[in-house]
Amino acid sequence: MVKKLMYTLIAVLVFSCGTSKKIDTEPLRDSKMKAKQILKRHQNQKANFSTLQARLKVELTEGNKSQTHTLTLRMERGKTIWVNAFLNMVRLKITPEKVQMYNKLDRTFFDGDYEIINDFLGIELNFSNLESALLGDALFNPKTNALKREPNQTSYVLAPKNVNELLQVFYYINPGSFKLEGQSVYQPIENRSLDVNYQSFQAIDAQLFPKLITIKVLENQKETSLKLNLKSVILNQPLRFPFKMPTGYKPIDF
16 A cells, blocks of 8 residues: 555656646647757746645556545645645655655655655656656756657657667657647666656646646556646645654655
């Protein structure tokens, strides 16, 4: 139970911010636009805010089993990602320096670095990576000279110029909004793939944030899917991030 909850919260933070808006993929696709120009336009669409709070509905499916949770998400740009669940019984706090969690249900805790997230996903991540992916931006900060444009009839597809057997990342960018329609991470040697599809966005304070997201992880023919629905998003309000590591709890064994 504890492990599944921790992994669910990590998955939420890595991949998930009024009206819902499905991005139109038909107009404005420019056949002459270069990868460098596309990437720059996408990077210019990054949301500008100081704080964010939202309700997050999460549906996790593994094989024939599924579970649904509703969480409270708070963010302070560049500083803190905070999640509260089960009526204040479970809390997770991520900062640029560490990852912390406690569970009052079974009196366990975790207090460590990003190794737990990196082990779970199989790739090296930092706070900036997590924040970007949660907001619908490119998971990594790719260099313009490392990407090329691939042929596609509806989206701008940016792919790595050089094949890497350890890690390959593809970005699918909407030609109208220049927000991500999806991003895919492949690890050929590990036989692992990760697909994130941003199905719809919501306009908040004249900016676009993800609303509906579907995530699929495939590893050695085993598929895990995660559906996220981000609701009641509020920006730039004073927020607290209460977190006091309890005493007398047992460390979570991963």
